[in-house]
Amino acid sequence: MSTRPDGTWHHVSMTTGSVETEDAATEVQTELAARLRLVVGRLHRRIRIDGRESIPPLQLSALVTVEQHGPLRLSELARREAVTAPTMSRVLASLDEQGLVIRTPDPNDARGVRIVLSEDGAARLAEVRSHRTALVARRLVRLAEEDRQRIVAALPALEALLVEDD
Structure with a gap:
């Protein structure tokens, strides 16, 4: 240029x-x-x-967000997932029912709770990730070696697309 x-x-x-x-x-x-x-x-x-997967997309996304940023208050989790508090409340009720998250008292607010990932939640996330990785691996095997090498070469540029704008 x-x-x-x-x-x-x-x-x-x-x-x-x-x-x-x-x-x-x-x-x-x-x-x-x-x-x-x-x-x-x-x-x-x-x-x-x-x-x-047996976990709907929003529930799965919420689990990942709690894993990455937890413990979180319901309002913070809803904000990060770009949904309303009532929607997130329903999501958390389902995740709690399945034993995938734990509600703990908020030390800064006696009325509030913070959400953390349970051991079962961490195990389920690991299972989903492993399964999805295997699915992609099976698709990669179908490609010619030259095409796989092109993907390897493109990964740094693709990963750079994930960096947030300032």
Whole structure:
């Protein structure tokens, strides 16, 4: 990519050797973003369907959030999961019923409780992760070695997409 004297930039395509204008490069970026979104979304959905987990997605997400950020108050967990407090209350009731979380008194508020992951909750998360990893591994085996190496090479860039914007 280089800047022209008029302030616009151009990009020489590595695949075609052609010069792309700013508008064409924006179109390429948009197409890349759409393709990436589609493949990641479909792969995630396929893993979820093939996994046949007994834990619904929001409950599973809440368990992961509690594992990563716990102990959490219900309101904080609801905020992190972008759901209402009543919705999170129902989710926690189900997780509590299954023995996957433990409600502990909040030392800073006698009326409040904090949610932590139970041993069963940690074991269930490990089981789900192991199963999903095995599902992806089976799909990777079907690829040619060259394609697997391309995925390995792309992982640092894909992981960089997970970094939050400042």
